[in-house]
Amino acid sequence: MHSDRRLVVCAALAGGILLLGAAPAGQREQAITTLVLEGDSVTDVGLITSIANIAVNSSGQWLVEADTDHANSDADQVLLRNGELYWREDDPVKVPDGARLDSFDSITLNDSAHSGFNFFLSGTGGSYDDSGVYCDHFGPGSDPFEGTVAVVLESEEAPGLTPGTPFIGFFDVKINNLDHLSCVASVDDPNIPTAVDRALYIFVSDPDNGGIVDFTLIAKEGDILPGQVDPIYDFETGPHESAINDMDNVLYGADLDGPTATDGVVYLYDHAAGMNVLLAQEGFPSPIPERDWYVLSSPELDLSNNGDYVFSGRLTGDTTTDSVIIVNGEKFMQEGDPPPGIAGDFVLTGFGTGPLRISDKGDVLWYGDWDDPDTDIDTGLFLNDTLLVQEGVTEIDGAVVDTIRGVEDGYHLSSNGRFVIFEAIFVDGREGAFLIDMGADCPEDVNGDGVVDIDDLFEILGHWGEGPGQYDVNDDGTVDIDDIFAVLAAWGPCP
Secondary structure, eight states: HHHHHHHHHHHHHHHHHGGGTSSSOOOOOOOEEEETTTTOOOOOTEEEEEEEEEEEEEOOOEEEEEEEEOOOOTOOEHHHHHHHHEEEETOOOOTTTOOOEEEOOOOOOOOOEHHHHHHHESSSSSSSSSSEEESSOTTTOOHHHHEEEEEEEESBBBBTTTTOOOOOEEEEEEOOEEEEEEEEEEOOOOTTSSSSEEEEEEEEEOOOSSSEEEEEEEEEEEEETTTSSOEEEEEOSSTTEEOOOOOOOEEEEEEEEOOOOOEEEEEETTTTTEEEEEEEOOOOOOSTTTOOOOOOOOOOEOOOOOOOOEEEEEEESSTTTTTEETTTTEEEEETTSSTTTOOSOOOEEOOOOOOOEETTTTTEEEEEEEEOSSSOOOOOEEEEEEEEEEETTOEETEEEEEEEOOOOTSSEOOOOOOOEEEEEEEETEEEEEEEEEEEOOOTOOOOOSSSHHHHHHEEEEEEEETOOSTTTTTTTSOHHHHHHHHHHHOOOOOO
């Protein structure tokens, strides 16, 4: 940090100490905004026909992957960033030479609006070099061709394994605010008996030239994790079955090469300690009294920058109460519980197939289905105990939501918990992507840890001179000394 910025902090602390008793931070009204709607036009491409994937960050910047009616089916998929065309199928990719974007896989967005991707490629000349992990280190305003670097490509050597082991595929790329990427990779290690092997990595790349400049091999197929006697058989590879935070901790699911009654596990990799910690295992006690874990395969999970975690699983016993959501080792929500905010004597019957998200304040975004005999109004999207959207009830721009997409990529929560992006279908059949601004109960708490303190001052200094967004806490259009004084005025725990 520059010394002049440290002087600003010291001066602000000295001058602002008398402001600590000022009025509490203001609140902003919650709103739902239509981002992308079926029938919208993408210039020089076509009309939107469906939504495929979404993401949002702590400043409300967003990504929407969508399909269009473009006549060429190899060039009809688009990725929109804040409403502008960002990537399109068949766009040229800088590395490898002559490659073009064939299709998207992972869609991620950190708080600097940088993204990590698993791109599938065409024009590479073969089927053994047609995918790769990429990172956009530069965000809005940069040219995607120049600014998106190749971190690692199929057929390149996998570090940390038997020399000569090639990468043969990638799954579930995630990015944190350090621009570090976690990834489940397929490899072909001659010292692992199976033809296709898996390894779980953290990659650090060079923003200017790409490539892996540092890596952490968290675990690989055949390793024996702490507390186990059976080796890893495979990792969960779905888009919400691993997560990385800003401490480079990684939450993940795996399958062991042992009895099927005990082979599913959820582990947390503690980067500082360099060790994997068991959180849950099939056949062993769950947080629900007298109920063991029955199924932990394909868990939906997430990990916050403050170390809070959430995951789902199924329990032994009564099948009407066997699905459960766990937060930090304790029950958060379970089948059979009453749905929050719903009048009537109803109980939850499921949580859909969509993700679970947890913010840095510990807020949990989840989807619920309950047993209302009127199946037109029996699902909703919740933040903790607050019902945000209900099918058949919620209206957006005068249109009633018919279906909330409680599926794989149906909704997402910003890391500070302020913004929710979700997919829905109106009763007239139109599909769209929508943004909920929960408002900032404590806008001066820019790092989302629940308290306004010195850490927030340094966060603001790190974004000095930027325009509107998360760090412009007084909303005057610039991150400057006035934001420092606003933080000082709100000093202490958030209301």
